[in-house]
Amino acid sequence: MAEAWPYIAVMAAVTYAIRALPLVLLRREIRNRFFRSFLHYVPYATLAAMTVPAAIVSAQHPLSGAAGLAAAGFLAYRGRSLLLCAAAGSLAVWLAERCL
């Protein structure tokens, strides 16, 4: 293995720059309607894209991933808190893996 520190420095610098530049450069409210609408939808689109298919294909068994999503989705639909949904999702995965 090569010396790790230069790699760590490069990784940290690039990752921080990606995060910081838009926040520092976009100081004013964006007036363009398309771009504003786009940014309005970005969070939901990103979250959905990150969850599907990763939560299912990265689980030990696709069904256990699906069980976790279903439990969280059901509670979220009923308006339960973030913490409860997260705990129920984890518990469902754990139980599903016991059974499968």
Place this chain on the structure above:
Amino acid sequence: MTAPSRGDGRRRVHAWALFLRGVRDGLPIGAGYFAVSFAFGIQARAVGLGAWETFALSGSNLTSAGQFAGLSLIQAGASLAAMALTQLVINLRYCLMSCALSQKLAAGTPFWHRWLIAFGVTDEIFAVSAAARGSLRPAYSYGLIAVSWPGWAGGSVLGVLAGSALPGSATNALSMALYAMFVAIVVPAAKADRRVLGVSLAAAALSAGAFFAPGLSALSEGMRVVLATVAAAGAAALLCPVGEGRDG
């Protein structure tokens, strides 16, 4: 948006109260991070990193996919330029997130806060910040970071030191906490607004499609998420632009 935290709006909430609210909303993030970064620590050790190096890596990067990819490049002895490019591609989604957050920050927030908040723009912290009702105030972000960062940095160090102490079933279950949180943010918003429902379903379908599609599946997961996001949010912005009011 339905929110885990009902922030400011008309009534100003004390900064400490906001910070504590951030800590509370950040707890599932910290727990989920701990599990994922524990797995990262185990892998870092396998590549040959020590506890300090892993601590510095996780503490300064605070990102999962980028770090896992970084490990394999370190192992392969890749060039620093290749490392920079890989990180750029995998983490490009943070650019979209920071753009969105830049519009959500409370008016009159001192400029220097932006440099600090930027450090904590992760998938999960972004998710919770974006869901907070009203505008975003720095104290809330710091509360989220205050519980997430120790979970991430601490978990990876423990992974290096105590590799096999946590059973795999526990790690798997805790990793679901992060996805469950995403679900908990999207579902109520989709229930309240059909446009959001449409965007979310489209993005999920595109992302799943890209995962299985012959050419696109070769892309990194981060890149597939960026493409699905841009396509779904772009289409929605064209088809159903949001009104003039700040209904973000």
